[in-house]
Amino acid sequence: MKKEFSQCPRVIDESELYGFSWIEHVAAIPSPLIVVTSYKDNGKPNATMQSWSTFVSEEGFYCIFGSVNKDGHMYSSIAKNKQLVINFPSRDIYGKCYKTIENNGYDEDEITSSGLTAEKASTVNAPRIKECFLNLECEYLWEKEIVPNAQHVVMCVKIVNVCMDEEHYNSEEKGRYGETGYLYNIHSPINPETGREDETYIGMIQKLAAYDEL
Numbered sequence: 001m002k003k004e005f006s007q008c009p010r011v012i013d014e015s016e017l018y019g020f021s022w023i024e025h026v027a028a029i030p031s032p033l034i035v036v037t038s039y040k041d042n043g044k045p046n047a048t049m050q051s052w053s054t055f056v057s058e059e060g061f062y063c064i065f066g067s068v069n070k071d072g073h074m075y076s077s078i079a080k081n082k083q084l085v086i087n088f089p090s091r092d093i094y095g096k097c098y099k100t101i102e103n104n105g106y107d108e109d110e111i112t113s114s115g116l117t118a119e120k121a122s123t124v125n126a127p128r129i130k131e132c133f134l135n136l137e138c139e140y141l142w143e144k145e146i147v148p149n150a151q152h153v154v155m156c157v158k159i160v161n162v163c164m165d166e167e168h169y170n171s172e173e174k175g176r177y178g179e180t181g182y183l184y185n186i187h188s189p190i191n192p193e194t195g196r197e198d199e200t201y202i203g204m205i206q207k208l209a210a211y212d213e214l
C-alpha cells in the first residue's frame with residue numbers, strides 16, 4: 001500500500017539531519033559518486049568527494065552539480081581557475097578517495113596525501129586522479145542558488161575531454177557497471193513510519209535487461 005507524506009513525519013527529527021531535508025532520506029534516491037579535482041589558490045591539488053549530480057547532453061555534454069558548498073575548497077578553486085576534473089572511482093580505491101575528506105588542509109596535496117596519484121589533465125589546468133577509471137576534464141559555465149542566499153549552489157560545467165580506461169569501456173572486460181564500475185551514494189534511508197535510519201551505503205548498478213525487454 002502506498003502512503004503519502006507532505007510534512008516531516010513525527011518520528012523524524014529534522015534538526016538532526018545536518019541540513020538535509022527529511023524527503024531526501026525518505027526517498028533515498030542514489031546518485032553517482034565522484035571526486036572533483038582542481039588546483040587551490042596556492043597551486044596544491046584539491047580533491048572533493050561529490051554526489052548529488054547528474055549528466056546531460058545539449059549541444060555538448062555537461063555535468064550539473066546539484067549542491068556545491070560555497071565554503072569548500074572546490075568552490076573557491078573553481079571560482080578562480082574555472083577548470084576542473086570529475087574523477088570516477090571504482091570500489092578498490094573508494095577508501096582512498098574518502099580519505100581526501102580527512103586530508104583537507106589548505107596546504108595539502110589532497111590527492112597524494114590520500115595515497116592516490118595526481119597527474120596533470122590534458123586539456124584543462126587541473127589535476128586528475130590516475131587511479132580513477134574515468135576522468136572528465138571540464139570548464140565552468142555557470143552557477144545558481146536554488147533559494148536566495150543558499151549555502152550551496154547548483155553548478156554547470158562543460159566536459160571538454162574524456163580520459164577512460166579501455167578495460168572499462170569494453171563491456172566484455174571490466175565494463176562500466178557491477179562490482180568494477182560506477183559507485184553510487186545511498187544517503188541514509190529512513191523509514192518514515194518508524195524513524196529507523198539506515199547507514200549511508202555505497203551502491204553499484206546491476207543491469208537487468210534491455211530497455212524493451214522487461
Ligand SMILES: Cc1cc2nc3c(=O)[nH]c(=O)nc-3n(C[C@H](O)[C@H](O)[C@H](O)COP(=O)(O)O)c2cc1C
Nearest residue numbers: 047048049050051052067068069072073074101185
Ligand atoms: C559520499 C559523499 C558525497 C558528498 N557529496 C557532496 C556534495 O555533493 N556537495 C558538497 O558540497 N559536499 C559533498 N560531500 C562533502 C565533501 O566531500 C567534504 O565536505 C569535503 O571535505 C569538501 O572538500 P573541499 O573543501 O576540498 O571542497 C560529500 C561527501 C561524501 C562522503
